[in-house]
Amino acid sequence: MQKIRRWLADLPLLDPLERQQASLLQVMLLIILAGCGIGLLLSFINATDQSGLAVGIVSYATLIACMLGGITLLRRGRFRLSVGLAISGIIVAVGSALIAGGFPGSVGIYLAFTLPITMAGLLLGRRELRLTSGVVIGVVVAAALLKSVAPSLTGFRPSAPASAASILPTFILIIAVLGLFLDRFGTSLRNALSATQAREQELNILRAALEATVAERTSSLQLALAEGAQREKRLALTLEDLRASQEAFSELSAPVIPVLPGVLIAPLIGVLDSARAAELTNNVLAMIEREHAHHVIFDITGVPLVDTHVAQVLLQTTTAVRLLGAQAFLVGIRPEVAQTMVALNLDMGTLRSFSTLRDAIGALLTPRGEQNRRVAVPAGD
Numbered sequence: 001m002q003k004i005r006r007w008l009a010d011l012p013l014l015d016p017l018e019r020q021q022a023s024l025l026q027v028m029l030l031i032i033l034a035g036c037g038i039g040l041l042l043s044f045i046n047a048t049d050q051s052g053l054a055v056g057i058v059s060y061a062t063l064i065a066c067m068l069g070g071i072t073l074l075r076r077g078r079f080r081l082s083v084g085l086a087i088s089g090i091i092v093a094v095g096s097a098l099i100a101g102g103f104p105g106s107v108g109i110y111l112a113f114t115l116p117i118t119m120a121g122l123l124l125g126r127r128e129l130r131l132t133s134g135v136v137i138g139v140v141v142a143a144a145l146l147k148s149v150a151p152s153l154t155g156f157r158p159s160a161p162a163s164a165a166s167i168l169p170t171f172i173l174i175i176a177v178l179g180l181f182l183d184r185f186g187t188s189l190r191n192a193l194s195a196t197q198a199r200e201q202e203l204n205i206l207r208a209a210l211e212a213t214v215a216e217r218t219s220s221l222q223l224a225l226a227e228g229a230q231r232e233k234r235l236a237l238t239l240e241d242l243r244a245s246q247e248a249f250s251e252l253s254a255p256v257i258p259v260l261p262g263v264l265i266a267p268l269i270g271v272l273d274s275a276r277a278a279e280l281t282n283n284v285l286a287m288i289e290r291e292h293a294h295h296v297i298f299d300i301t302g303v304p305l306v307d308t309h310v311a312q313v314l315l316q317t318t319t320a321v322r323l324l325g326a327q328a329f330l331v332g333i334r335p336e337v338a339q340t341m342v343a344l345n346l347d348m349g350t351l352r353s354f355s356t357l358r359d360a361i362g363a364l365l366t367p368r369g370e371q372n373r374r375v376a377v378p379a380g381d
């Protein structure tokens with residue numbers, strides 16, 4: 001039995017629905033095949049004349065051939081062809097019996113026609129169901145027309161009185177096959193509906209969870225966006241403060257202070273790099289233009305080292321000051337700085353130099369006094 005079940009289940013079908021239906025179809029074809037064998041045997045036993053025996057042999061042989069062909073096709077993975085061949089064999093066999101017996105025939109023949117219609121509806125689809133129903137109706141109508149138009153072509157098998165031995169096997173076979181079909185497919189349909197409902201409930205739960213997650217994520221995203229906007233505002237304010245601080249630092253790094261009408265002081269503290277040098281020049285020239293200054297005092301007391309770069313900055317700035325019509329003074333040269341300038345052969349030109357800021361301001365207040373003096377460092381000494 002286990003080998004038989006494995007053989008029945010070993011079907012080369014990839015579609016899971018066809019695979020489930022093929023197992024039932026295979027069992028049904030085997031049942032019909034067994035019934036045909038029994039019916040063929042009964043035809044030999046109950047035959048009263050040669051014509052009736054011939055019709056029975058042809059009908060059952062057609063059914064047997066179609067059922068065997070259907071099983072072969074099914075074992076090769078041709079599900080729809082297998083069903084179509086089985087339906088065609090049943091219609092041909094039952095139709096032959098109807099034409100041979102003559103219209104209207106027995107009730108069992110019309111009951112047998114329900115079998116291919118049920119198979120087409122449950123196994124194939126709507127289009128095949130309509131086609132099978134149309135063929136069955138056509139066979140019955142053709143038998144009725146032959147009875148009226150050409151009586152010699154129908155009813156050539158003498159009708160025998162119906163007996164329990166001839167009716168019961170056919171009736172039991174048809175009812176068993178239909179019951180098996182409806183039971184199996186009804187169970188499959190109920191299981192499919194139950195599985196669909198369960199999946200729908202799971203989908204509803206997942207959908208609700210997903211909606212809750214989306215709502216939570218949306219709320220979190222909105223809060224994050226709000227925090228981002230606030231951070232951006234704070235960052236903009238910080239940048240503005242930083243820009244203002246940079247501007248203030250730039251002004252403090254090279255300040256220019258008006259001390260007297262027309263007199264400016266530019267105190268230099270720390271290392272004088274390129275950026276501070278440019279800032280110093282810009283600030284001095286701008287203040288000269290704004291204050292209409294005539295004298296600019298550069299105080300280098302806070303510069304720790306005067307090298308060629310610092311000297312070049314001072315000379316370039318004083319040259320620009322003279323071009324604007326002002327005079328530049330230099331204050332705060334310490335002895336070590338003076339020795340360094342001499343050692344480096346730094347030519348300060350005609351830049352007036354004072355030891356202290358008081359001397360420079362005094363020279364401006366008494367320009368003809370003895371305090372002022374011109375110091376020039378020769379380039380070759």
